[in-house]
Amino acid sequence: MSTDFSQPQRQSVVGILVMFFYTLQQYARALWPIIVIWLFKFDEVNKVYLLLGTIITFISIAVVSYLKYLNFTFFLDTENGEFIITEGVFNKTKTAIQLHKIQQVNINQSFIQRLIGVYELDVDTAGTNKKEGAIKAISHELALELKSRLLENEVKKVDSETTELELETSKEQPLEAEHPLIKISFLSLLKVGITSNYGRSISLLLVFFITVSDYIQKITGRDVWQDKNIDNYIDKNFIIQTVLILILLLLATVLIINLVRIIFRYFDYKITRQKGSLLLSFGLLNTKSTIIKPEKVQITTVTRNYFQKKMNILELKIRQATSGEREERKSAIEIPGCSESESNAILKLLFEKIPTKGVVLKPNFRKLGFALFLSIGLPLIGFYFLRDYVILQAPSIDYLVLVYVVLVGLIQFFRFKNNRLFINDHFIIKQSGAWDISDEIIELSKIQAITTSQLFWHKNLNIGSLTLHTAGGTIAFQLGNFATIKKYVNLWLYEIETSNSNWM
Numbered sequence: 001m002s003t004d005f006s007q008p009q010r011q012s013v014v015g016i017l018v019m020f021f022y023t024l025q026q027y028a029r030a031l032w033p034i035i036v037i038w039l040f041k042f043d044e045v046n047k048v049y050l051l052l053g054t055i056i057t058f059i060s061i062a063v064v065s066y067l068k069y070l071n072f073t074f075f076l077d078t079e080n081g082e083f084i085i086t087e088g089v090f091n092k093t094k095t096a097i098q099l100h101k102i103q104q105v106n107i108n109q110s111f112i113q114r115l116i117g118v119y120e121l122d123v124d125t126a127g128t129n130k131k132e133g134a135i136k137a138i139s140h141e142l143a144l145e146l147k148s149r150l151l152e153n154e155v156k157k158v159d160s161e162t163t164e165l166e167l168e169t170s171k172e173q174p175l176e177a178e179h180p181l182i183k184i185s186f187l188s189l190l191k192v193g194i195t196s197n198y199g200r201s202i203s204l205l206l207v208f209f210i211t212v213s214d215y216i217q218k219i220t221g222r223d224v225w226q227d228k229n230i231d232n233y234i235d236k237n238f239i240i241q242t243v244l245i246l247i248l249l250l251l252a253t254v255l256i257i258n259l260v261r262i263i264f265r266y267f268d269y270k271i272t273r274q275k276g277s278l279l280l281s282f283g284l285l286n287t288k289s290t291i292i293k294p295e296k297v298q299i300t301t302v303t304r305n306y307f308q309k310k311m312n313i314l315e316l317k318i319r320q321a322t323s324g325e326r327e328e329r330k331s332a333i334e335i336p337g338c339s340e341s342e343s344n345a346i347l348k349l350l351f352e353k354i355p356t357k358g359v360v361l362k363p364n365f366r367k368l369g370f371a372l373f374l375s376i377g378l379p380l381i382g383f384y385f386l387r388d389y390v391i392l393q394a395p396s397i398d399y400l401v402l403v404y405v406v407l408v409g410l411i412q413f414f415r416f417k418n419n420r421l422f423i424n425d426h427f428i429i430k431q432s433g434a435w436d437i438s439d440e441i442i443e444l445s446k447i448q449a450i451t452t453s454q455l456f457w458h459k460n461l462n463i464g465s466l467t468l469h470t471a472g473g474t475i476a477f478q479l480g481n482f483a484t485i486k487k488y489v490n491l492w493l494y495e496i497e498t499s500n501s502n503w504m
Contacts, residue, residue, distance in 0.1 A: 298472025
């Protein structure tokens with residue numbers, strides 16, 4: 001029996017508990033300084049007042065949660081083509097979401113919602129930097145039915161553009177299978193966990209050593225690492241062994257944390273084909289479900305490093321329409337641990353063909369020189385003026401500077417070597433990265449605007465820069481052959497004007 005969404009609907013009754021937990025979380029975030037003071041001065045606090053304050057706080061949270069539940073309603077306004085959500089306790093708000101602007105409808109389930117047995121339904125539209133509407137407590141059956149109703153507009157839009165021949169063909173084709181098209185194995189997640197986020201690990205190591213050094217200096221009142229009399233009270237071999245053990249322990253800790261994060265976030269990752277779209281579901285404690293519509297995909301990034309290549313895994317990141325560059329990372333949909341064959345299957349579903357690299361554009365060698373000047377030249381100039389002061393605090397700083405120059409120089413060289421722009425009749429692929437090599441893929445029909453720029457001292461050298469703007473972000477290529485860039489830009493502008501791509 002279908003639900004009449006034209007009448008105001010409320011969340012599940014157990015939604016009061018969900019509201020209570022979320023309100024409690026908000027109170028905890030707002031009152032955390034007071035909570036910390038209570039914990040540290042527990043013995044000095046009057047226990048009677050503490051108990052009364054706690055009881056009053058929980059009662060107020062319960063009342064607010066009930067009022068939130070009571071005032072939260074949602075319904076479909078079919079006449080105006082809108083999804084209406086009303087909410088609020090003292091300041092009541094009414095959100096009207098136009099059905100034809102709905103980008104995604106996601107069904108998620110946090111750990112608390114799983115315990116209670118309800119789901120969360122999020123409605124997302126293009127052109128905003130946050131979720132337009134969220135229903136925190138709804139049954140799975142009702143969530144699926146509402147999701148189907150909210151996305152009916154897209155189905156009708158596709159149907160109206162479908163020819164009679166396509167309709168006859170579709171009638172002859174069997175229904176799409178409900179079983180997962182691709183399932184990321186637990187072993188693949190383990191591989192991703194041990195082969196990614198090296199930059200984060202190195203940063204944590206640097207922060208760790210700086211923190212330990214400052215902590216020891218505060219306790220002892222001296223810089224132990226540079227103390228000439230260190231042999232009198234500590235064996236240097238013991239220090240070296242301790243540092244090595246700490247490094248190994250920290251690396252192991254970072255590796256374990258990364259593994260746990262990957263497994264908890266992407267456990268049981270399934271990709272199912274559903275009515276021409278991809279349905280992604282994943283998560284151990286917090287289950288997330290989202291839909292990718294091929295026509296709305298803006299930028300697809302394929303990333304892998306040397307170890308991942310040897311293990312035959314890679315990571316996909318898919319960006320749909322966003323409100324701005326700040327939201328690109330948050331809105332990106334990640335598919336970790338794909339094999340190359342699985343990646344090709346996903347790309348074929350998204351683009352109806354596997355993107356291939358065509359004509360290649362390479363940056364001018366001056367790009368490498370400018371990058372070396374910014375990352376090595378300027379820091380060395382600053383170090384030259386401060387060296388006399390710094391060397392008093394750290395006599396061996398020159399060796400660290402040498403290591404920095406070699407390391408950063410190699411990183412910039414490989415970045416320059418891997419920086420390429422590939423062009424064919426249907427796709428543009430931007431390759432970049434030093435260790436993690438990424439291929440950013442966009443279709444020509446998804447380009448919204450093109451920006452070219454050339455500094456006046458680059459005119460005689462015939463080099464310039466290119467920026468491609470899409471609804472999911474931008475792709476930039478600097479200091480390439482400007483005559484070649486302009487030739488392709490004219491072709492792409494024609495493609496943009498004649499394209500009838502439906503990315504909204």
